[in-house]
Amino acid sequence: MSELRELYQSVILDHNKRPRNFGEPPNADHSADGDNPLCGDKITVHVAVKDDVVTEVGFVGEGCAISTASASLMTEAVKGLGVDEVERLFGKFHALVTSSPQSEPAIGGLGKLQVFAGVREFPMRVKCATLGWHTLRAALEGTDRTVSTE
Amino acid sequence: MTFDPERARRDFPILAHKVHGKPLVFLDSAASAQKPECVIEAVSDVYRSCYANIERGVYELSLRATDAVEAARCKIADFLGAPESREVIFVRNATEAINLVARTYARQHVGEGDEILVTHMEHHANIVPWQMLCEETGARLRVAPIDDRGQLLLEEFAKLVTPRTKLVAVAHISNALGTINPVEEIVRIAREHGAPVLVDGAQAVPHQRVDVAGLGCDFYVFSGHKVFGPSGVGVLWGRAELLEAMPPFMGGGSMIRSVTFEKSTYQGIPHKFEAGTPDIAGIVGLGAAIDYVSGLGLDAIAAHERDLLIYATNALEAVPGLRLIGTAERKAAVISFVLEGAHPHDIGTILDLEGIAVRTGHHCAQPVMDRFGVPATARASFALYNSRADVDALVAGLEKVREVFA
Known part of the structure; x- marks a missing residue:
């Protein structure tokens, strides 16, 4: 059961039940759709960018607890960050969830996002944890393309 | 000779294995069935x-x-x-x-x-x-x-x-x-x-x-x-x-x-x-x-699976918040379901930790998912080697899912 508690931490369950920044922010000027065709998760991320800084961010969609909580916590983490800082944060997050479960998790600079360290034990769920992030990056690139985890 | 599912189960070497330290309960035969020793x-x-x-x-x-x-x-x-x-x-x-x-x-x-x-x-x-x-x-x-x-x-x-x-x-x-x-x-x-x-x-x-x-x-x-x-x-x-x-x-x-x-x-x-x-x-x-x-006899296999379908349908219908997707009068032992508050993908992961293999997702039938207004379902599918004990394990596993997502 310890792996289970590690994956479904209370922060994740809370953000799944009550996702933050759920909806389209009023001044959003970029958006992108993302999907995970394997499990049917779908998400749209909306952002407003001013002077290369993410001033507003929100998401809509439906998915599993991991993808919903990840998108929710992501929106909290990236608001107010520069676009290049978002990219660096994604790099750290991606490195965390794809690192070996045997290694010490590198959680430096991740803040609340470190609750996703448990995903390392579940390679099939990495796509869930990163769907929101990939979609956000597509929105920031300004390309209105659909990103897919497949 | 009557059909004995326990004996049939022993014909499949993989079913003796453990997954996450638990005996394997394989409920995904509709995706692919396990192989008997003779094959x-x-x-x-x-x-x-x-x-x-x-x-x-x-x-x-x-x-x-x-x-x-x-x-x-x-x-x-x-x-x-x-x-x-x-x-x-x-x-x-x-x-x-x-x-x-x-x-x-x-x-x-x-x-x-x-x-x-x-x-x-x-x-x-x-x-x-x-x-x-x-x-x-x-x-x-x-x-x-x-x-x-x-x-x-x-x-x-x-x-x-x-x-x-x-x-x-x-x-x-x-x-x-x-x-x-x-x-x-x-x-x-x-x-x-x-x-x-x-x-x-x-x-x-x-x-x-x-x-x-x-x-x-x-x-x-x-x-x-x-x-x-x-x-x-x-x-x-x-x-x-x-x-x-x-x-x-x-x-x-x-x-x-x-x-x-x-x-x-x-x-x-x-x-x-x-x-x-x-x-x-x-x-x-x-x-x-x-x-x-x-x-083994296809008629005997069908009768055994019919019993499992009825037993599993009754057991799953008693799980609070569970909705069956697909309740045809003439039905094979394939049970798709959704559970209130828990996404099928999360159900699949939690059941896996209990050693229970179910399929989650759209089952390569996206129009069916659209028809029933769900993005995905969890699906337990039964074969000749499954038993009522497998159904009981599934129901107990779903209780764990409900605990996590209470």
Whole structure:
């Protein structure tokens, strides 16, 4: 059961039940759709960018607890960050969830996002944890393309 | 001799394994079934004692391998109630069989303005090949609707069969809903307008007796891996006169009679459709799988699974917040469900930690998910080796899911 508690931490369950920044922010000027065709998760991320800084961010969609909580916590983490800082944060997050479960998790600079360290034990769920992030990056690139985890 | 599921279970070595420290409870046989010892032995025995390429050598080993493949063909013809063994074509899987018919028979007979009729409960394998054909030919794909229980609306289906209908393609049993389709009725209606019927039997052959002559259909396809045989081998059965009139599917060795740079001539059936070296050991393994289920008795297997379906349906309906997707009156032991507050993907992960393997997602049937307004379901599918204890484990596992997402 310890792996289970590690994956479904209370922060994740809370953000799944009550996702933050759920909806389209009023001044959003970029958006992108993302999907995970394997499990049917779908998400749209909306952002407003001013002077290369993410001033507003929100998401809509439906998915599993991991993808919903990840998108929710992501929106909290990236608001107010520069676009290049978002990219660096994604790099750290991606490195965390794809690192070996045997290694010490590198959680430096991740803040609340470190609750996703448990995903390392579940390679099939990495796509869930990163769907929101990939979609956000597509929105920031300004390309209105659909990103897919497949 | 009565059917003993515990004894059958011991025939499958993998079921003795543990997953995450828990005994394996395998409830995903609709995706792919596990293999009994006799199939594993048959495959390895080909490589140990009679392996060589078929239809080629004059030497003893090649003859033995050829005989083994042809013996499997005869077993499958008997198993399906097919009039002749040459009507049995070996392919990779049901998907390839459907594509073969789409690319040969349908290419010959379907043109602009013609229609292919499927049902709303089809697997993607029985949708996409027809869509591709429609794109190429200007034909139209029509879809017969289903009701809220996941049953084909036969009257609506009948209205959609017209002289424009050049082929009807239906699942014998729905992989996502478990619905058993009234194939005899479907064939009768299609016949009135002269439309041939292809039946996707991938979910049917492991679970009930199939008789293609009795069904009256024109093509019947299935995958070996779902009927406890090896993956990589499947079967297309077709009526001889249709197969004979069809052009070849793939060109290459084995399917030719003579080749010159000016022109090649082709073999008769079945070899016309079997270009290249097939999965020789896989075919022999499939023959062993057919012997295995025939030995246990398809009627006994069906009765056992019927008991499991009723037991599991009652047990799952008692789980608070659980909704069954697919409640057809005639149903196979496939149970799709959603659970309030828990996404199927999360259900799958939590059950996995309990050693329980279920499928989660859209089950390669996205239109079915759309029809029921769900992005995905969890699906428990049962086979001859499952028992009531597996159902009890599933229900206990779902209790854990409810604890996490309370």
